[in-house]
Amino acid sequence: MTTSSKGIQRVLVADDEPQILSLIREALHQEGFLATLCRDGQAALEAMEKHTYRAAILDVMMPRRTGLEVLRELRGRKDETPVVLMSSFIGEDVYEACQGLGRLAFLPKPFTLSELRSAIDRAVTEVRC
DSSP states (O other): OOBOTTOOEEEEEEOSOHHHHHHHHHHHHHTTEEEEEESSHHHHHHHHHHOOOSEEEEESSOSSSOHHHHHHHHHHTTOOOOEEEEESOOOHHHHHHTTTSOBEEEEESSOOHHHHHHHHHHHHHTOBO
């Protein structure tokens, strides 16, 4: 885990919906995290090349790269950042596609702030696929 000089932990959030980004940024801020916001999967990968994050929250369906593509690319780079995948619909195919991809949790949309915190905790501390 890498933190800034002030001890604030970074979390990357990638979603193409501005309202979701704002909601998650505010929730993370209240929890003491610094959120890096990305509007698509390619921007998320580029951000993750520049910084180390405590966790990454990725929408499954995004432009330029999907959340699954970002997750596979990260694991291909041997990046074990815990990931929360979120989507309005997470089907069995998504779960199957994630087998063997490390520390991971799923968050169905819509979600509460409590569910968001719980998903981050699961990805960081206990869930292995």
